[in-house]
Amino acid sequence: MTSSNVYLNGSFLPLSQAQISVMDRGFLFGDSIYEVIPAYSGRLFRLPHHLQRLNNSLQAIRMQNPMSDSEWTSMLEQLVAQQPGQDQSVYLQVTRGPAEQRDHTIPEKTKATVFAMSSPMHDPDPTVVGISAITLDDIRWRLCNIKATTLLANVLLKQEAKDAAAVESILIRDGNAMEGAASNLFIVLAGELITPPKSNYLLPGITRDLILELAEKNGLPHAERDITEPQLRSADEVWLTSSTKEIMPVTRLDQHPVGNGKPGPVYQQMSALYSEYKERIKQGLEQ
Numbered sequence: 001m002t003s004s005n006v007y008l009n010g011s012f013l014p015l016s017q018a019q020i021s022v023m024d025r026g027f028l029f030g031d032s033i034y035e036v037i038p039a040y041s042g043r044l045f046r047l048p049h050h051l052q053r054l055n056n057s058l059q060a061i062r063m064q065n066p067m068s069d070s071e072w073t074s075m076l077e078q079l080v081a082q083q084p085g086q087d088q089s090v091y092l093q094v095t096r097g098p099a100e101q102r103d104h105t106i107p108e109k110t111k112a113t114v115f116a117m118s119s120p121m122h123d124p125d126p127t128v129v130g131i132s133a134i135t136l137d138d139i140r141w142r143l144c145n146i147k148a149t150t151l152l153a154n155v156l157l158k159q160e161a162k163d164a165a166a167v168e169s170i171l172i173r174d175g176n177a178m179e180g181a182a183s184n185l186f187i188v189l190a191g192e193l194i195t196p197p198k199s200n201y202l203l204p205g206i207t208r209d210l211i212l213e214l215a216e217k218n219g220l221p222h223a224e225r226d227i228t229e230p231q232l233r234s235a236d237e238v239w240l241t242s243s244t245k246e247i248m249p250v251t252r253l254d255q256h257p258v259g260n261g262k263p264g265p266v267y268q269q270m271s272a273l274y275s276e277y278k279e280r281i282k283q284g285l286e287q
């Protein structure tokens, strides 16, 4: 952690001084949502998309957004400006706030708790030539489209991957591969880039949308379609994507090589397009 200040309920202060009540519903119930936003050269990456998803998550849990988009933007820009010249990952969380009593039902009057912190982020290691993943039963709930902090299932699924010396778990629900425990899923099959369609069984990833946009712009065959478990296992390429990890080529799945066991040609192409896009963001040529 850095020595920079974090943001809590209207103030910037050192992390060691940022405190919330034990009666906070975020603490007691996981009654809370979050976002993770990269910032490259001080520029918040795809901020309008993150703010829209934040709004969607709040609406889904019946909360008013405690801040306007311009207030969010100004606060997040101030936070990022504390570490100039450093690529960063900004974490923000909104909870339903502290209540007088512990009661599951939503109290009429609570004041949201708003927290944000920024950590240094480094480019993915160029010497890493693919990651290992395992498949697991998707034990999560049916509201995976909400970016909720209630992540116990994801914690256990990710730990199972670590126990198996893998980086990520790919989650299977009703015979279909949905996404990773903390990432979205793409496969390349017969020359087509495929990702599962948005639904309440997966998080609408900002990186996922950008990859589809880049595929569309650059004429790469692509589709939003269910991915069956046999299709996942016979794919030429498998990728997992997220804001902080960008595009991770999966080269081993359940101990077996994916394709020829190396990051594939479509990954190489998309990775280059993604880097170019990031470069344009850094130079302020793209929002």
Ligand SMILES: Cc1ncc(COP(=O)(O)O)c(C=O)c1O
Pocket: 036, 179, 180, 181, 182, 183, 184, 202, 203, 204, 205, 206, 207, 208, 241, 242, 243, 244
């Ligand atoms: C379950 C899950 N799916 C997908 C993603 C990727 O989303 P994004 O690209 O917006 O980071 C994440 C990110 O943390 C996640 O937790």
